[in-house]
Amino acid sequence: MDKMVEIARFQYPAEAQTLRCLLESEGIECYLKDELTSQILGSYVDVGGVKIEILEKNLPRALEVMKEGGYLIETEEEPEPIKAISSFSEHIPFLKKYPLEKQIMIIFIITAVLLALLIYFGTLHP
Secondary structure: OOOEEEEEEEOOHHHHHHHHHHHHHOOOOOEEEOHHHHHHHOOOOOOOOEEEEEEHHHHHHHHHHHHHOOOOOOOOOOOHHHHHHHHHHOOOHHHOOOOHHHHHHHHHHHHHHHHHHHHHHHHOOO
16 A cells, blocks of 8 residues: 655645646546645634645656646755754754654753753742
């Protein structure tokens, strides 16, 4: 069983339907994830838009069809804040063995504990 991969994300379902039609006209099956959620809750909650997913085996052909259809294909580049945290955590030896998500959680927990200790000892009276 192939896994599903996200190839595009749109704020509005109508935009996603256009790409879906293009891909399906080329014989590539698509799945629109969060389409109904985006329609119902779109004005209240940011659900990340409508995601177009395909089978991983169809990825090269789908990217080719998208490029021919004029869709910009973005390279996966980490956002600037994540790069900053990643470069900061590279200098802490015990964090190197953990994935980035765990590194962020460890840094957050250490910061919270230090802040709690600072508040606790700051409230002690001599």
